Amino acid sequence: MTVSTAGRDWGVASACENVSGEVAVVGVGESDHSRASGRTSGEIAAQAVERALEDAGLAPSDIDGIMYAPFAGDQFDEAAFHRHFGTSHDMWVSKRGGGMVWAATAAHEAALAIRDGRARHVLNTFAVAWATRRSEMVGGPGESHAQELFKQSLEVPFGWFPQPVYFATIAKRHMYEFGTTQEQLGAVAVACRRHANLTPGAVMHGRALTLDAYMHSPVIVDPFRKEDCCLISDGGAAYIMSASDRAQDLRQPVVEVAGIGLGNSATGVHWAEQRAFTSTPQVFAAPGAFAMAGVEPADVDVLTLYDPFTIHAIMQIEDMGFCVKGEGGDFVEGGALDHDGGVLPYNTHGGLLSHAYVLGIAHVVEVVRQLRGEAAAQVPDARVGVYGGYTGPQASTLVLRRV
Amino acid sequence: MRPDFPLPDTDWEPTREYWAAAARGELAVPRCDSCGAYAWYPRETCEACGQSSFTWTMMSGRGRLFAWTIVHHAFLPQFSDAVPYVPGLVALDEDPAVRIVTRIVDCEPERLTFDLPVRVVFRPLSFPGIDRTVTAPFFTPDAQ
Numbered sequence: 001m002t003v004s005t006a007g008r009d010w011g012v013a014s015a016c017e018n019v020s021g022e023v024a025v026v027g028v029g030e031s032d033h034s035r036a037s038g039r040t041s042g043e044i045a046a047q048a049v050e051r052a053l054e055d056a057g058l059a060p061s062d063i064d065g066i067m068y069a070p071f072a073g074d075q076f077d078e079a080a081f082h083r084h085f086g087t088s089h090d091m092w093v094s095k096r097g098g099g100m101v102w103a104a105t106a107a108h109e110a111a112l113a114i115r116d117g118r119a120r121h122v123l124n125t126f127a128v129a130w131a132t133r134r135s136e137m138v139g140g141p142g143e144s145h146a147q148e149l150f151k152q153s154l155e156v157p158f159g160w161f162p163q164p165v166y167f168a169t170i171a172k173r174h175m176y177e178f179g180t181t182q183e184q185l186g187a188v189a190v191a192c193r194r195h196a197n198l199t200p201g202a203v204m205h206g207r208a209l210t211l212d213a214y215m216h217s218p219v220i221v222d223p224f225r226k227e228d229c230c231l232i233s234d235g236g237a238a239y240i241m242s243a244s245d246r247a248q249d250l251r252q253p254v255v256e257v258a259g260i261g262l263g264n265s266a267t268g269v270h271w272a273e274q275r276a277f278t279s280t281p282q283v284f285a286a287p288g289a290f291a292m293a294g295v296e297p298a299d300v301d302v303l304t305l306y307d308p309f310t311i312h313a314i315m316q317i318e319d320m321g322f323c324v325k326g327e328g329g330d331f332v333e334g335g336a337l338d339h340d341g342g343v344l345p346y347n348t349h350g351g352l353l354s355h356a357y358v359l360g361i362a363h364v365v366e367v368v369r370q371l372r373g374e375a376a377a378q379v380p381d382a383r384v385g386v387y388g389g390y391t392g393p394q395a396s397t398l399v400l401r402r403v
Numbered sequence: 404m405r406p407d408f409p410l411p412d413t414d415w416e417p418t419r420e421y422w423a424a425a426a427r428g429e430l431a432v433p434r435c436d437s438c439g440a441y442a443w444y445p446r447e448t449c450e451a452c453g454q455s456s457f458t459w460t461m462m463s464g465r466g467r468l469f470a471w472t473i474v475h476h477a478f479l480p481q482f483s484d485a486v487p488y489v490p491g492l493v494a495l496d497e498d499p500a501v502r503i504v505t506r507i508v509d510c511e512p513e514r515l516t517f518d519l520p521v522r523v524v525f526r527p528l529s530f531p532g533i534d535r536t537v538t539a540p541f542f543t544p545d546a547q
């Protein structure tokens with residue numbers, strides 16, 4: 001077996017200012033998650049924001065900072081906010097919010113805005129209506145990839161498209177380099193489903209999955225079964241950040257932002273170019289976040305990861321230092337990811353695989369709920385929780401801590 | 404999206420020479436005129452030396468199978484006649500960092516192995532309902 005463990009010359013960490021402990025997540029909310037709902041992403045986001053405000057005990061007029069992602073439909077920007085709530089006050093605005101890596105890094109930018117007095121209460125939202133819009137999108141959520149011209153010229157004509165195909169190829173190479181097995185991929189899918197079965201709002205609530213059923217499920221793109229792949233659903237989430245000293249006076253137990261890191265691959269946005277084909281930029285994101293928080297991977301009580309496919313759990317668990325590179329497959333077996341007794345409770349709401357496809361923002365909401373002690377699949381006495389975000393060329397780590 | 408999607412736009416400047424070479428039965432990759440490094444995917448500046456002059460260079464067409472998968476489900480309707488098919492990445496012998504996205508043909512998928520020697524063959528890319536075809540580099544196991 002050829003083990004091509006890549007060196008560390010293929011990417012870099014972004015510089016992040018130390019904002020540890022400065023801000024807290026004071027309110028969280030999720031929309032209803034569903035298959036095609038007929039709603040727009042803006043309507044979905046508004047529902048999540050209303051619930052986050054209620055959770056925080058804040059009024060719409062208290063929100064003077066808003067973060068969103070300027071893609072994926074009509075996002076909930078400041079105009080949409082004012083229209084929905086009938087407000088008109090000035091707001092600090094950032095388009096570097098939303099889900100994926102930004103569900104973590106939004107907390108860094110919000111902390112700086114709050115430190116500088118540009119905002120007091122910052123809202124981050126993300127929502128998609130991709131289940132409703134699926135039929136009009138080329139390759140579903142692959143549409144933005146299909147429009148990338150190098151992919152269109154050099155990859156799509158050969159059928160190396162959309163995402164399930166690239167990531168199955170990466171998974172197969174990971175299996176070759178490190179001996180990762182089909183059962184280990186299945187262990188990730190089963191753990192996520194078990195947690196979704198305990199979570200009333202999860203799209204796959206009530207749909208059980210055993211490892212045996214997984215192994216007998218048809219292969220759609222080797223080695224992936226349907227259960228290795230994220231859902232397509234309509235949904236959204238929101239969270240509100242405030243200065244930690246203000247958070248003491250608000251409604252909820254204080255969950256502070258303890259550490260943030262952002263890692264970048266230097267080798268391009270096309271997976272064929274990636275030097276470290278079976279790694280993620282968590283290699284560069286996680287160490288800085290853990291250092292800022294003053295914690296080690298072993299201190300983490302609950303982990304959520306952006307998980308479009310099962311292999312992303314295994315790769316990021318390795319790359320964040322929860323185990324040695326290549327041993328992620330062994331690590332996830334035997335109930336290790338379970339909320340009740342696992343060594344690393346993982347995606348305790350079900351993740352993108354079984355909870356909802358809202359690109360990671362609901363993962364942050366879940367970590368907050370775990371640290372408050374109010375999650376559906378609650379980890380006993382969770383004090384340190386982590387979200388790992390991923391886009392391919394970038395990854396991010398957010399460490400949250402119960403004060 | 405273009406009406407002949409998912410055929411490549413062979414006139415798109417950054418990869419025009421790639422498709423023109425394929426039409427002649429050649430596999431070509433840009434090579435830096437200053438330092439000789441291959442640049443794949445095509446890019447504005449050489450990552451090795453920072454210069455920005457390249458010449459499309461004919462390659463041997465031999466390499467190793469770096470990774471592949473077997474696609475059983477047609478994610479795009481244009482591939483419904485093609486499944487199951489085997490897209491893969493070939494690391495070229497001249498520089499294994501150059502990985503060509505391709506399809507592996509003329510081989511039972513079960514017989515493929517990582518790092519298998521492969522060689523280029525040129526075949527028409529065609530899709531149901533699209534009249535035009537484009538000659539493209541596919542790869543097949545290299546009997547040596």
Ligand SMILES: [Zn+2]
Pocket residue numbers: 435436437438439440449450451452453454
């Ligand atoms: Zn050069």
